[in-house]
Amino acid sequence: xxxxxxxxxxxxxxxxxxxxxxxxxxxxxxxxxxxxxxxxxxxxxxxxxxxxxxxxxxxxxxxxxxxxxxxxxxxxxxxxxxxxxxxxxxxxxxxxxxxxxxxxxxxxxxxx
Amino acid sequence: xxxxxxxxxxxxxxxxxxxxxxxxxxxxxxxxxxxxxxxxxxxxxxxxxxxxxxxxxxxxxxxxxxxxxxxxxxxxxxxxxxxxxxxxxxxxxxxxxxxxxxxxxxxxxxxxxx
Numbered sequence: 001x002x003x004x005x006x007x008x009x010x011x012x013x014x015x016x017x018x019x020x021x022x023x024x025x026x027x028x029x030x031x032x033x034x035x036x037x038x039x040x041x042x043x044x045x046x047x048x049x050x051x052x053x054x055x056x057x058x059x060x061x062x063x064x065x066x067x068x069x070x071x072x073x074x075x076x077x078x079x080x081x082x083x084x085x086x087x088x089x090x091x092x093x094x095x096x097x098x099x100x101x102x103x104x105x106x107x108x109x110x111x112x
Numbered sequence: 113x114x115x116x117x118x119x120x121x122x123x124x125x126x127x128x129x130x131x132x133x134x135x136x137x138x139x140x141x142x143x144x145x146x147x148x149x150x151x152x153x154x155x156x157x158x159x160x161x162x163x164x165x166x167x168x169x170x171x172x173x174x175x176x177x178x179x180x181x182x183x184x185x186x187x188x189x190x191x192x193x194x195x196x197x198x199x200x201x202x203x204x205x206x207x208x209x210x211x212x213x214x215x216x217x218x219x220x221x222x223x224x225x226x
Contacts, residue, residue: 032213043116043203043217044155089155093213098143098168099157100205100215 003027004092006103014111019077021106023090026071030092034100035064035075038087047088048075080110114138116218118204124224128193133221135187135204143207144187145215146179148172148200155203161187194225 005024013019023033031052036044050057050064050073057064063076077084087107091100117136125131137144146158159169161179178190187206191198201222205215 034214036217041219043118043205043219046214046216049214091155098145098160098162098207098210099170100147100155101157102155104154 003030004090004101004103006088006090006106008106009104010107010109012109012111013080015082016079019075019080019084019108019110021075021077021088021090021108023073023075023103024071025073025092027092027094027101028071029094030101031095032093033064033066033073034091034093035062036089036091036102037084038089038105044089077108080108082110082112084108085110116204116206116216118202118218118221120221121219122222122224124226125194127196127225131191131194131223133189133191133202133204133223135189135218136185137187137204137206138208138216141206141208141216143167143210143215144179144181145205145207146189147203147205147217149203149220150197150200158189191223194223196225199223199225 034049035047038044048059048062048064050066066073087105089105090103119134144161149155157170159173160167176192181187201220203220204218207215
């Protein structure tokens with residue numbers, strides 16, 4: 001049951017460049033999407049979210065894009081910093097349900 | 113900035129023993145959750161709790177699991193008779209209200225069942 005998929009287990013980018021993390025989903029009933037960052041031995045930290053009525057949401061260096069027809073979202077980090085190195089999880093929720101459905105995560109490494 | 117806290121950070125127990133994992137939610141949050149992450153796998157939803165009752169639970173959350181908020185502050189997850197496959201990181205999460213979808217996670221409790 002992989003309703004939320006993050007097909008890239010890892011991504012490596014240079015400091016200052018753009019990081020693009022991708023997420024696909026299969027459940028068309030999902031109406032809210034979130035990105036979390038997780039460092040080792042810590043809990044997931046909320047980063048940014050987007051409602052299905054929007055196609056873009058921006059917060060500082062972080063922008064999330066949603067393509068509903070493709071059931072695809074992406075997180076852009078510009079410029080990337082070494083402190084951004086972490087595992088990034090995409091999560092989705094469905095109206096009427098409170099639970100979050102997570103992807104497997106993508107490990108981002110930003111090299112100085 | 114308010115945080116979700118969890119205790120203990122690591123719990124080792126023998127198979128068949130009962131464990132209680134504790135969480136202190138952010139004070140004005142009304143919705144509470146438990147998730148778990150088995151090593152190398154996804155974060156999985158276990159249960160949601162609102163207004164002193166379970167509002168949703170997953171297939172994982174069987175009769176061996178229970179949750180309660182005994183004193184209006186702590187939110188606990190009890191596993192009555194632990195199994196080896198219960199070994200995982202257990203995360204508590206809280207949400208301010210139904211209109212805000214963002215859930216805020218605690219640092220987790222690593223449960224090791226031997």
